[in-house]
Amino acid sequence: MDLKDLTFAAEQLLHAYTLTLDDGRYEEWPDFFTEDALYKVIARENFDRGLPLATMFCDGKGMMRDRVVAIREASIYAPAYLRHLVSSVRIAGQENESYRVESNYAVLSTRHNEETKVFNAGKYLDRIVFVNGAAKFKEKVVVYDTLQIPSLLVIPI
Amino acid sequence: MPAHRLPLSSYAWPKEGHCRIPYWVYWDPFVYEQEQAKIFRGPTWNYVGLEAELPNGGDFKTTFVGDTPVIVCRDHGGAINVLVNKCAHRGTTVCREPYGHARQFTCIYHQWCYDLKGNLVGVPFRSGVVESGRRVSGMPEDFKLEDHSMLKLKAEACNGVIFASFDQRMIPFRDYLGAKMFYYFERVFDGRELQFLGRTRQKMTCNWKLVFENIKDYHATLLHVFLVTFGLYRADQKSKVEIDDTGRHSVLVSRRGEPRPSEVTQEIGAFKSDYVLHDPSIITGRKEFKDEHTVVMQTVFPNLIIQQQTNTLALRQIVPLGPKEVELVWDFFGYRDDDAQMLDFRLKQSSLMGPAGLVTIDYAEAVEICQRGAEAKAQQCALLEMGGREVHDTDYMVTEAALRGFYRYYREIMGFE
Numbered sequence: 247m248d249l250k251d252l253t254f255a256a257e258q259l260l261h262a263y264t265l266t267l268d269d270g271r272y273e274e275w276p277d278f279f280t281e282d283a284l285y286k287v288i289a290r291e292n293f294d295r296g297l298p299l300a301t302m303f304c305d306g307k308g309m310m311r312d313r314v315v316a317i318r319e320a321s322i323y324a325p326a327y328l329r330h331l332v333s334s335v336r337i338a339g340q341e342n343e344s345y346r347v348e349s350n351y352a353v354l355s356t357r358h359n360e361e362t363k364v365f366n367a368g369k370y371l372d373r374i375v376f377v378n379g380a381a382k383f384k385e386k387v388v389v390y391d392t393l394q395i396p397s398l399l400v401i402p403i
Numbered sequence: 404m405p406a407h408r409l410p411l412s413s414y415a416w417p418k419e420g421h422c423r424i425p426y427w428v429y430w431d432p433f434v435y436e437q438e439q440a441k442i443f444r445g446p447t448w449n450y451v452g453l454e455a456e457l458p459n460g461g462d463f464k465t466t467f468v469g470d471t472p473v474i475v476c477r478d479h480g481g482a483i484n485v486l487v488n489k490c491a492h493r494g495t496t497v498c499r500e501p502y503g504h505a506r507q508f509t510c511i512y513h514q515w516c517y518d519l520k521g522n523l524v525g526v527p528f529r530s531g532v533v534e535s536g537r538r539v540s541g542m543p544e545d546f547k548l549e550d551h552s553m554l555k556l557k558a559e560a561c562n563g564v565i566f567a568s569f570d571q572r573m574i575p576f577r578d579y580l581g582a583k584m585f586y587y588f589e590r591v592f593d594g595r596e597l598q599f600l601g602r603t604r605q606k607m608t609c610n611w612k613l614v615f616e617n618i619k620d621y622h623a624t625l626l627h628v629f630l631v632t633f634g635l636y637r638a639d640q641k642s643k644v645e646i647d648d649t650g651r652h653s654v655l656v657s658r659r660g661e662p663r664p665s666e667v668t669q670e671i672g673a674f675k676s677d678y679v680l681h682d683p684s685i686i687t688g689r690k691e692f693k694d695e696h697t698v699v700m701q702t703v704f705p706n707l708i709i710q711q712q713t714n715t716l717a718l719r720q721i722v723p724l725g726p727k728e729v730e731l732v733w734d735f736f737g738y739r740d741d742d743a744q745m746l747d748f749r750l751k752q753s754s755l756m757g758p759a760g761l762v763t764i765d766y767a768e769a770v771e772i773c774q775r776g777a778e779a780k781a782q783q784c785a786l787l788e789m790g791g792r793e794v795h796d797t798d799y800m801v802t803e804a805a806l807r808g809f810y811r812y813y814r815e816i817m818g819f820e
Contacts, residue, residue: 299603
């Protein structure tokens with residue numbers, strides 16, 4: 247696959263992924279991943295020091311589905327509209343059948359009758375594979391700069 | 404004292420005593436200021452970090468005792484020092500990094516320089532400058548470096564956990580906890596070398612006490628759907644509450660039960676019997692302590708919650724950011740000698756805790772609506788009568804005894820009549 251097609255495929259995947267979250271279609275969120283994928287949201291202060299602790303951690307699609315059930319059934323949080331902005335998508339390398347893709351993101355949050363705030367910002371370090379022609383995340387590591395999370399992190403980034 | 408400030412004695416505590424909390428404790432700016440002086444800068448031990456985060460001489464982190472910024476560092480003799488992060492010259496923040504390694508701390512403004520013990524070791528132009536062949540200016544002759552150290556707190560590292568106090572006459576940490584509470588502290592911090600796994604932080608819009616006292620009541624058996632449904636913590640499990648003699652520290656202890664419905668779950672709206680995990684490995688763990696307790700939540704006055712939930716271990720540090728805001732910092736750890744499986748358990752189960760924790764995911768909302776309600780100026784106090792009106796240990800968890808103990812002590816240390 248040439249770089250242009252690959253970049254386009256990565257961008258399409260990222261945009262579909264963030265739109266699904268912004269639309270609140272959480273049940274579809276695990277489908278962007280391979281069965282054994284790793285999803286991790288980690289504070290930059292840990293990532294930079296090589297400390298392993300993640301804020302959100304899903305090792306495989308099962309844990310992602312559990313996270314979705316928890317959002318629906320086991321969480322109490324103030325409702326807000328979330329909006330992801332993704333930029334600077336770059337193919338950073340290739341390892342066997344997977345591609346390393348890096349990008350920047352910001353999540354805006356708008357509570358009802360309040361102004362819009364930047365909830366979280368950081369970078370995505372992804373590994374993308376093609377399963378039957380469809381791009382999927384084999385690994386998604388979300389490294390966030392916004393170390394002090396306002397109230398809670400309920401919805402995946 | 405400015406005229407608009409009432410003496411503390413004019414803040415009348417409700418006549419029911421420790422069974423009531425007057426809501427002004429959660430928002431009054433003068434009360435907050437007094438808490439900083441009497442509690443955080445008073446005769447208390449405040450958690451500031453783990454020795455494992457500062458393995459080498461020169462390693463440092465910055466944090467807070469109450470709302471006072473401090474540097475915690477290890478010097479080349481191996482000792483831990485806790486210094487108020489404020490230059491003796493103009494009060495500037497000397498160390499501006501969250502963590503790192505330093506030979507010394509130099510203020511960027513006029514380059515006053517301090518060693519790792521906080522001693523002032525250099526002042527540029529101290530003996531003046533040479534101008535047109537003549538030495539001019541400089542500090543007065545009687546200026547002594549040793550009179551202008553950074554303010555040093557009393558520090559004690561107890562089995563790897565670092566505490567600091569503004570009170571230089573502070574009793575040893577072990578005595579401060581008392582034998583009953585030290586037993587639980589030593590259960591986790593038994594002298595084995597710790598491994599710092601990482602940190603998460605969240606900012607909540609509420610008074611710091613709502614976060615501290617949250618661990619002293621019985622909400623967890625009702626609010627946290629995840630805990631209740633999967634039997635991690637439930638009102639019908641073998642459990643107990645223990646309180647130290649002063650009332651300031653306490654511990655909630657429980658043993659994991661079966662994830663099945665019982666008489667108690669019928670009263671709990673949060674229980675969902677059809678809720679099953681796709682991947683139960685998140686709640687799979689291994690026994691690691693000599694007793695059968697799977698949940699031990701210990702509060703150490705005034706700023707620390709020690710958490711054990713199965714194999715996830717954390718120290719939660721409370722940093723007040725004013726009367727109506729607080730940062731909660733979660734320091735997760737294990738032991739240096741953990742095997743690969745245990746490390747895996749700890750990292751997986753940490754998904755239960757923290758700002759995105761499956762268990763604690765409803766925590767911020769509960770304390771924030773408490774705050775909102777407290778600020779409304781109708782109805783003056785909260786009620787603490789679950790389990791009676793006394794302060795004593797219990798062999799069940801549905802009680803507010805630890806909360807009553809806390810407010811009994813709070814009233815005393817603050818001097819509220």
